[in-house]
Amino acid sequence: MLRIENVSFSYGNSPVLEDINLRIQRREHIALIGESGCGKSTLLKIIYGLMDLEEGRLFWEDEPILGPAFNLVPGAPFMKYLSQDFDLMPFTTVTENISQYLSVFYPKELKERTQELLELIELTEFADKKVKTLSGGQQQRVALARVLAQKPEILLLDEPFGHIDNFLKNNLRRKIFKYLKDNGITCIVATHDFNDVLPFTDRVFVLRNTNIIAKGRPIELYKNPRDLYIASLFGEANSIAIDILKSYANTKRKIIVYAHEFRISEASGIETEVERCYPMGSHFLIEGKIENNETLFFHSKTELSMHKKVFLNVSLETINQRLQTTLDP
Structure with missing residues (x-):
């Protein structure tokens, strides 16, 4: 279980999150939704350990999640974060990017795993292309495959399909979220797109004015919205x-x-x-x-x-x- 207890965070004198409390079960898929600037991305960064908390605590099971004041390298081996900045190696190939963190001591497994992920993101024909030659949407798919290659227990996704063409987006959503469920990966996705939420997530949390103002099953919030927002x-x-x-x-x-x-x-x-x-x-x-x-x-x-x-x-x-x-x- 991921426990987020009484978390608050500000940028200077501007509060972004206040007294956030969440309990997220293993294998659960969660959506964070809300208008731009409501704190979705900030909360993902806090969970990943990219920011030090002003107030509150975070735990994965009984292990505390700490920020850069405690960890020289942010994050933890059980968790991966796909931000809106893809952080790829532009002058190497798609295959090299995906397999970057896979062990070279097991070449057969490395090749099979890389091929599996190339098929998942539908980029097999681009395997030997350098990343810098790809479109923004293709680079986003490579970045997604690279974090999946590391088999995280928790995956944090920030607008994961925002750069991907509409004609690919729907099929890719179905494949990715099925893959995460099949592999028991806990997922938290911050998104503006309700198509990321309604069909694929178990629960949704709505953020506004620094707080969580609603939570529940996506279909229930859709059918019974408390307000226009x-x-x-x-x-x-x-x-x-x-x-x-x-x-x-x-x-x-x-x-x-x-x-x-x-x-x-x-x-x-x-x-x-x-x-x-x-x-x-x-x-x-x-x-x-x-x-x-x-x-x-x-x-x-x-x-x-x-x-x-x-x-x-x-x-x-x-x-x-x-x-x-x-x-x-």
Whole structure:
């Protein structure tokens, strides 16, 4: 188990993390999500031992994790960290980078292990290419293979697919997270992309204003977001008063409604004027204005013309579900 106890950290006079407490089990996959600057990357660096703590303690099982004031070389043999700076050897080959930390005393195992990882990251045809000739996305894949080559017990990933092309990203995600599960590697990923979170992680922690403001199973946080900030990390969302959704309701309390949860009607509901229409491939994202000049985002299967009037509805099931979880304004 990884234990993070009462951890606080500041850059100068600016607090970044305050009183963070986490318990992460072996083999568990965890996501840290939140807006830029919320402390995700800083927390990964602290866990890895790149920074000295102002307050708090960290342990892997019963072994303390200490910062540079105690360790000349940061990190520990049981843990690896893939940062957004890949730290590769640019003038050597992909194969040489991946096998850098593998033992040359076992050449057969070294070759097999390197080949396995080249296939995992889908770069076998680039095995003998120098890293400096690769694209940013390819270099990110090499850096990922290099940390996996060392078979860590804990792997810390900071935006691990941020530089990788979309047409490769989805398949690579599936392969990498399956590999980590199959090999019993505990994983903590800091990400902006909910596609890294919903299908692949066991729990998610939401950071904002130096604190963890929500935690739980990804699908539960997605279905029952407590506020607009949390919902917006999973997709386009709106905060809207119930008396606007249902005119007979005698309450100004607001709930969260995702754009895809609105249903369009030609006859009744919230009267909305189309302001903009964004093609999204499988649907159109519509920006509309309602009577009180509030902006709403909703999905449409077809393109809607500017200034067209439509009516929006939300199911009672969705309203009742959100009433149980959404905080009062």
